[in-house]
Amino acid sequence: MMKKTEIDKLTDEQMLDQLREYYKEYEKLPRILDIKRGKNIAYRFGTWNKALSLALGEDKVTSRDVSDEQILSAIRELNDKLGRLPRLRESKYGSTARRRFGSWNNALERALGDDNVHVHHDYDRKKIVEGYKRLSKELGYAASSNDIVKDKRMPSLIYIRKEFGSIIDLANEAGISKEVVERWRDYKLQNWTPEELISGYKRLEKQLGRIPVSKDITDCKWLPKPHVFVRVFGSLTQMRDDYNLAKPNSGQSPISKKTLVRQVAEFYKEHGRFPLKREFASYSNNSIDVLLARFKTSSVYTVWEEIINDPYFKEIIEKR
Structure with a gap:
């Protein structure tokens, strides 16, 4: 009889949790090569897309059945919500809209009308400088990148940086010194x-x-x-x-593997899944590097596979 691999011992839900964790951490759909033993997961569910659909929902995986009007309506709603032109990556139908309408700018024009979408070739250097002066005057300080993004009257940052090099260069041309810009950047x-x-x-x-x-x-x-x-x-x-402040684990012996397993198990018991890297650091006060070093691996998924088969982990999970 063929011996089961560690991935085969995982339940369907534990496999799907890996996909959900990746999506939550990186905010994009994982490719089969992004997930350790992704081929095994695809085999378990029939196809990779089917696994993604079960983990994240059909709407996040495919947009084939979405009509043009649904895409345009979603863009309008996002525009109203943000109070500015949405970027492609901010829309759940961004890539679909670009394919469907030829470009993201075309999709914006179809959804919002030409008058509401910036056409960058209408902006010359003088007009941009005047716009930056006006915006800074309205704000009462040197306008930052975020201020420019929020102002519908200004062109995109990409266009500005291509034209001027940087926001500081634009400010200098508008008569605002670099020192003033940096002072406002560091006002906090x-x-x-x-x-x-x-x-x-x-x-x-x-x-x-x-x-x-x-x-x-x-x-x-x-x-x-x-x-x-x-x-x-x-x-x-x-x-x-x-300032002679206490350091994480200062004055203590290196944290044991059992302690790390307990911390992971407590998180798993509370949230029903393994922690993301940043969640583990916050939850246990140990960086993910400590965890990886203790388990002598560079892959967090290898750690999860080892922990899930640890009797101590199972004992904590099953304990009421």
Whole structure:
């Protein structure tokens, strides 16, 4: 009798979870080669597309039955929701629209009308500079890339960068110095001194009851984003070194494989699936690299396969 491989021991739902995790992490459909032993999954469900359909839903996998009007209607709804012209990758029918209408711009024109879609050749350098001046004056500061994207009167960033090189070059031509642009880019940074950042970090550590990682700082509503810490201190590790703050696993022996299995099992029990890389780092306070190193592999899916067959994992999952 042929011996079962590790992938054969996985249930259908566990296989489909791998596809869902990939889609959630990368926000695109996985190809068969993107998933470890994808061919086995395709064989289990008959075809790769069928596996994708079962995991993610028919609408995310194929758009063959979608009419032109449905595509155009979806573009209009997305335009209203965003308050600006949607990009191809933001629409669930983006690729289909491009194939169906010849280009994404053609689809936008069909959906929204020529008057509402920027035709870039109507913009000369002078008009763009005047538009940037006007926008900056309305905002009260040097307009950023995000401000330009949100303003329907301005051409796309791709066109601007092709014409000027960068937003800073455009600002310079509009009479706004590089220093002013950078000052507005870092306006959040100016409001935080190193001492205030350290104080906020310690407060978050006390609130969490553990050492905060980058994800915790990102999720914290009253702290600036991690890049501010990086700009001030160089890195979170450097900050901890300079201010004698506790480090993840400092003063402890290397984390055991059993502990990692327990952490994964607890997450699995709570969410019904394995964690994404960023979720594991936030949940266990250990980076995914620690997990991979402990299991001596470079593939997280190999780790999941080993863990799912671990008796300790099964014991935690089955425990009420």
